[in-house]
Amino acid sequence: MRDRFLTGLIGYPIAHSAAPAMHEAAAAALGVRVHYQLIEVEGAGRDDLRAMLEGIRRLGFAGVNVTFPYKEAVVELLDDLAPDARAIGAVNTIVSDGARLVGHNTDATGFARAIAPLLASAPRGPIALIGAGGVGKAIAFALAGLGVGELRIFDADAARVARLAGQLAGRHPVRGVASIEAALDGATGVVNATPVGMLPSRDSPVPDSLLHPSMWVADAVYTPLWTPLLSAAKAKGAKVLTGRDLAIYAAADAFELFTTMMPSTDVMANAFDAVMAARYSPPA
Structure with a gap:
């Protein structure tokens, strides 16, 4: 051996x-x-x-x-x-x-294992996915495999959004959106699948004003573990998932x-x- x-x-x-x-x-x-x-x-x-x-x-x-x-x-x-x-x-x-x-x-199997406990206790509804690059694709397929509600995908590169939405079409309800605001409107959960918030960046992909206690927020970034997005979400009373388990x-x-x-x-x-x-x- x-x-x-x-x-x-x-x-x-x-x-x-x-x-x-x-x-x-x-x-x-x-x-x-x-x-x-x-x-x-x-x-x-x-x-x-x-x-x-x-x-x-x-x-x-x-x-x-x-x-x-x-x-x-x-x-x-x-x-x-x-x-x-x-x-x-x-x-x-x-x-x-x-x-x-x-x-x-x-990334897909890991995220599915990481998010499953949180989804089990969360209400079903639209989920905002920010980022349609490599990890965003994997997370989209993981969420689709778990049978969540509609995926709303936003990326600064609209062509990426269109490609990923096309890949998922027929597999899962999916909609590409043109803004963060549209993605989060009525969403029960949001996932950051971009490098925004990874050191040395101290930015957040989501304006604090869009976060609220009745949603959950997950971040694929783990350096730092508590990104600006997750810190703001926790302060608003939202359930959060760091990048640790992924x-x-x-x-x-x-x-x-x-x-x-x-x-x-x-x-x-x-x-x-x-x-x-x-x-x-x-x-x-």
């Missing part, structure tokens, strides 16, 4: 990622070794990504995760796609068997794909929390 795995993450910026700690702690708890390498490359074009993926194939990687801004760009460079990744059109996990690179999407569950699903072993989400959660505490707690 294999007991050593080389994995990693391609994206930019990723120096803040908690993924190395989560994957390496999960491996140690299972009695195996994982080295999780951050591959931080800014502005990679198609040829750059192709070269990186060829390196993944040749250097013995079990696989890599992919994050902003390359989740969509890598799709056409892979040998095959799992059905979920093919439907979504975005990949955050690539599994290598040495000869073939296969794309998967654990990060943990998506990482756990990726770990299983890389190693064929099921990790402890408790171990991964402890590792995630330790990274967050060390990074954001004031010095003693």
Whole structure:
């Protein structure tokens, strides 16, 4: 049985990622070794990504995760796609068997696991999704799979909205909207799937005036855990979901794909929390 795995993450910026700690702690708890390498490359074009993926194939990687801004760009460079990744059109996990690179999407499975408890106690109604990029696509498919009410999708790039709405048409009630205000009008929940609020940004994708106690608010960003959006939503009395559980569950699903072993989400959660505490707690 294999007991050593080389994995990693391609994206930019990723120096803040908690993924190395989560994957390496999960491996140690299972009695195996994982080295999780951050591959931080800014502005990679198609040829750059192709070269990186060829390196993944040749250097013995079990696989890599992919994050902003390359989740969509890598799709056409892979040998095959799992059905979920093919439907979504975005990949955050690539599994290598040495000869073939296969794309998967654990953002979708991870978000579904993270949001399910909150949805179970929330009233059914329209949900506003802000962001139609790589993670936004995954979250849209996760919500559709959970049978929520109408999805209202907003993105500053109207073409992205149209593409995602088209992908979901026939699968789930969906409507592209032209403004944040239209997305949140009467919505029972809102999800931020953009990088807005991720450090160093201290902006919020939603004006505070649109938040109210009878809605829930989720953010895919986890650096910081309490984004300006979530802090404002909590102050208004809304139920909130930080990016913590999405990060943990998506990482756990990726770990299983890389190693064929099921990790402890408790171990991964402890590792995630330790990274967050060390990074954001004031010095003693």
